[in-house]
Amino acid sequence: MFSSLAVYTLLALQVCTISAFPAYQSLAGLTREELDAVTSSTPFVAPPPPPGPLADDSSKLVYDSAHPYQALRPGDQRGPCPALNTLASHGYIPRTGIATPAQIVTAVQEGLNLENSFARFLTYSTFLVNGNPLTNLMSIGDKTSATGPNPPKPATVSGLDTHNNCEGDTSMTREDAFFGDNHSFNEDRFQNFINFSNKYGAGKYNYTVAAQLRKFLIQDSIQNNPQFTLVSPRLFTAFAESVFPANFFIDGRDKSGQLSLTNARSFFQNMMFPPNFYRRDGAVSTTGQDIVINLNANFKPGFNAKGVNTFTVDPTSATLAQPCVRYVNFVNNNIKELYPNPTGTLKQALTINLQYLYEATVAAGDNCTQVFPYGH
Numbered sequence: 143m144f145s146s147l148a149v150y151t152l153l154a155l156q157v158c159t160i161s162a163f164p165a166y167q168s169l170a171g172l173t174r175e176e177l178d179a180v181t182s183s184t185p186f187v188a189p190p191p192p193p194g195p196l197a198d199d200s201s202k203l204v205y206d207s208a209h210p211y212q213a214l215r216p217g218d219q220r221g222p223c224p225a226l227n228t229l230a231s232h233g234y235i236p237r238t239g240i241a242t243p244a245q246i247v248t249a250v251q252e253g254l255n256l257e258n259s260f261a262r263f264l265t266y267s268t269f270l271v272n273g274n275p276l277t278n279l280m281s282i283g284d285k286t287s288a289t290g291p292n293p294p295k296p297a298t299v300s301g302l303d304t305h306n307n308c309e310g311d312t313s314m315t316r317e318d319a320f321f322g323d324n325h326s327f328n329e330d331r332f333q334n335f336i337n338f339s340n341k342y343g344a345g346k347y348n349y350t351v352a353a354q355l356r357k358f359l360i361q362d363s364i365q366n367n368p369q370f371t372l373v374s375p376r377l378f379t380a381f382a383e384s385v386f387p388a389n390f391f392i393d394g395r396d397k398s399g400q401l402s403l404t405n406a407r408s409f410f411q412n413m414m415f416p417p418n419f420y421r422r423d424g425a426v427s428t429t430g431q432d433i434v435i436n437l438n439a440n441f442k443p444g445f446n447a448k449g450v451n452t453f454t455v456d457p458t459s460a461t462l463a464q465p466c467v468r469y470v471n472f473v474n475n476n477i478k479e480l481y482p483n484p485t486g487t488l489k490q491a492l493t494i495n496l497q498y499l500y501e502a503t504v505a506a507g508d509n510c511t512q513v514f515p516y517g518h
């Protein structure tokens with residue numbers, strides 16, 4: 143084990159530009175000359191340590207004069223996360239939608255008051271599978287050349303729209319990937335969100351609505367999506383995201399716990415803070431999730447094995463009660479699949495980001511044993 147500061151200092155001193163990739167076991171279909179042509183021009187940015195918690199996490203105006211809304215320009219990236227989209231529209235995240243992990247952690251804390259260890263875990267896990275470790279940049283939407291030259295395949299560096307890394311089935315306002323568009327706001331699904339809020343929340347979205355809607359969305363996908371899957375790591379984000387609108391999209395001066403549908407649409411569809419919006423008072427993460435889990439206690443991670451209505455439990459998936467199985471499998475399976483044999487600066491960048499990911503589990507109190515897919 144090593145301290146992230148020591149690793150960072152080492153990397154910062156060591157490298158500014160990659161001269162060549164030392165012997166790759168596989169050249170990913172490229173000739174050595176082609177590979178060197180890509181990597182020799184890739185500026186390597188050593189990832190700095192993640193930001194700590196906010197010094198002051200009280201409620202405050204976040205739709206302020208320093209953060210005006212600006213509409214998308216051609217080429218700007220937006221994706222499946224209504225919070226990151228909104229933060230980019232207001233300049234908390236670069237308006238291009240291309241950001242470093244540290245910028246994302248800072249933005250979700252400053253703009254919405256997401257708790258630090260959760261912000262770090264979510265960001266570094268997402269970054270390790272969807273971002274570019276060589277340039278330290280990730281798209282909050284689609285794959286784009288704006289994140290710089292890619293590491294060799296099978297790495298994808300495809301942004302948050304990538305299916306089944308963090309994005310996945312049963313979203314509240316986005317369709318399952320099987321139906322074509324897994325990242326754009328979908329009015330039909332939002333109407334369903336409204337219907338559930340009317341039925342279970344007297345016209346507002348709250349934890350009770352969140353639990354009922356999650357139950358419905360799982361059943362709906364089992365019945366209609368032949369390729370439905372809900373296993374770790376997506377399993378964890380699906381249950382967390384159910385309570386996020388109630389935890390983060392309500393104005394900080396409103397203590398009712400009831401999200402208005404106007405505010406909901408502002409974030410989900412318009413990617414915009416409601417007028418005069420204050421962030422919540424005090425940092426949180428998944429508060430309220432137990433209510434969603436309790437109503438769905440019978441659900442076990444799994445997938446449709448042979449078309450619709452063939453739900454099959456996947457015993458290899460972490461359950462919601464197994465955060466360390468999630469961490470270990472994510473590192474050893476999801477990340478290693480994309481980066482089977484990294485060397486040189488790519489390996490260094492992955493190692494340091496893996497360290498940041500592990501430290502987030504420590505900060506969250508998960509007490510997991512660290513794994514080192516690329517050695518110590």
Ligand code: HEM
Nearest residue numbers: 222223225254256265308309310313314315316383386390
């Ligand atoms: C306060 C901070 C955040 C809030 C309030 C938030 C909220 C949400 C919500 C409500 C959804 C579900 C959208 C839907 O079901 O229609 C979502 C989706 C998503 N978020 Fe965030 N998010 C936050 C931070 C982050 C961070 C830090 C990341 C990663 C860097 C992230 C990545 C994603 C991704 C990949 C999805 C798509 C998952 C899906 O398939 O539904 N989010 N987010």
